[in-house]
Amino acid sequence: MKHDLRKFFAAAAAALLAAALTACNNKIEYYPLEDFEFPDETSVSSTTDAPAASAATTAEQTKTEPAASLTEEAKPAEEEQPEHSDLPDGEYLRQSLFIGDSICSGLSTYLDDYIAGGNVLAYRDGRTTSMLSYSFDTGDGPMTADNAFAHKQPEFVYFWLGTNELTANSPEKFSENYRSLIEGVVGSEPYGQLKIGIVSIAPTGRNYSVPIETVSKLNEALQKLADDMGENVYFIDITQAVADESGYLKGEFDTGDGLHINQQGYRAISQALLSEKM
Numbered sequence: 001m002k003h004d005l006r007k008f009f010a011a012a013a014a015a016l017l018a019a020a021l022t023a024c025n026n027k028i029e030y031y032p033l034e035d036f037e038f039p040d041e042t043s044v045s046s047t048t049d050a051p052a053a054s055a056a057t058t059a060e061q062t063k064t065e066p067a068a069s070l071t072e073e074a075k076p077a078e079e080e081q082p083e084h085s086d087l088p089d090g091e092y093l094r095q096s097l098f099i100g101d102s103i104c105s106g107l108s109t110y111l112d113d114y115i116a117g118g119n120v121l122a123y124r125d126g127r128t129t130s131m132l133s134y135s136f137d138t139g140d141g142p143m144t145a146d147n148a149f150a151h152k153q154p155e156f157v158y159f160w161l162g163t164n165e166l167t168a169n170s171p172e173k174f175s176e177n178y179r180s181l182i183e184g185v186v187g188s189e190p191y192g193q194l195k196i197g198i199v200s201i202a203p204t205g206r207n208y209s210v211p212i213e214t215v216s217k218l219n220e221a222l223q224k225l226a227d228d229m230g231e232n233v234y235f236i237d238i239t240q241a242v243a244d245e246s247g248y249l250k251g252e253f254d255t256g257d258g259l260h261i262n263q264q265g266y267r268a269i270s271q272a273l274l275s276e277k278m
Contacts, residue, residue, distance in 0.1 A: 085156070085195075085277040090114050092277055097152055099145050099185065100160035101126035103202055103261065110266040119152075121145050127164050128177040132184050146185045155193065156278050157186060158236070162201035162218055163259065166210045171221035179225055182233075191232040195278040198226050200237045202269075205249045205258030212247050234278050241272035 085092055093114040098107055098121065105122035108115075118139035123131065135142040143151060159182060165174055178198070186194060200219045204210055219237070226235035242265050244250045249258065253265030261269070 087277070089274050092156070092274070093119070095154055096156040096158060097121065097149060097154040098158045098160065099131065100158075100199075101163050103163050103259075104158075104160040104199075106261060106263075106266045107270065110263060110270055118148075119154075121148055125164055126161055127168075128161055128174070128181045131161070131181055149185050156195050156197065158197040158199055158273075159185075160199035162222075166201075166204075166214055166218065171217050174218055175221040175225045178222065179229070182229075189230060189232075191230075194232065196229070196233045197236045197278055198222050198233065199273075200235065200239055202261060203239055203243045203247055203249045205251070205254045206246075208249075208258030216247070236273065236276060236278075238269050238272050241268045 087095065093111060096115070097119055098104055100120075100122050102122065102124045104126075105120065105124070108117050108120035108122065111120075116139055118137065121136040121138070123134045123136075126134070131145055133144075135144055136148060138148045138151065140151065149157065159178070161178070161181075162174070165177075168174070169177065182196060182198075186196065200222060201215050203212055203215055219239070223235045223237075226233045239247070242250055242253050242261065249261070250265075253261050253268065255262050
């Protein structure tokens with residue numbers, strides 16, 4: 001009996017299967033178990049919680065340095081500015097040596113309460129090309145400018161020439177000669193603690209034969225020379241101290257020839273020099 005029932009059910013199942021195959025045109029799609037992956041608990045958890053954690057991690061990894069730090073890094077190092085002397089006027093002038101032409105010589109008269117005449121080595125027809133050939137009364141016997149410098153060992157040296165060379169050379173040649181004179185007196189770099197001042201050529205008067213533009217071009221060459229020679233060399237521009245609104249020598253400072261300066265003018269120049277100590 002049981003055996004017959006089994007045959008019956010088996011036959012019925014076969015009949016049903018045959019009918020199903022016929023209905024589906026014998027095409028049954030299926031997915032092999034090994035090709036299907038079920039997500040486990042770990043995968044599900046990471047897909048729900050991971051985005052926030054990942055964003056935080058990324059932010060932590062890509063965090064940049066503070067802006068101040070970057071600014072500090074990019075900021076160029078500040079150039080050290082040379083210190084200017086804070087010596088009192090009298091002591092400063094006693095430590096100074098002035099070398100120049102007839103315009104420079106006027107300083108010895110105005111500053112004679114502060115410095116001895118031997119601190120101003122000036123010659124009436126002095127030029128950059130001839131100053132080393134003259135002897136000067138230094139108070140310790142006659143000396144050339146270079147020997148006087150070596151003997152006195154000043155802390156500050158001023159060169160003030162050019163009046164006798166306004167039309168002698170081009171600005172470039174004048175600058176070249178000027179540099180040769182400076183190095184002939186004090187030597188080449190390094191200068192150590194020595195400070196060197198190149199004083200601008202004073203402006204000429206309105207009635208003088210050489211135009212003020214010529215003076216300006218020579219002074220521009222001196223400015224460049226001072227820049228090229230390094231931080232121990234200063235261009236001392238006294239133009240504003242004695243010039244009028246048009247750049248000419250003020251009438252009140254003119255001795256009458258449009259070139260030489262009177263005592264009132266030297267007072268203004270001396271004040272300018274001492275207000276801009278090297």
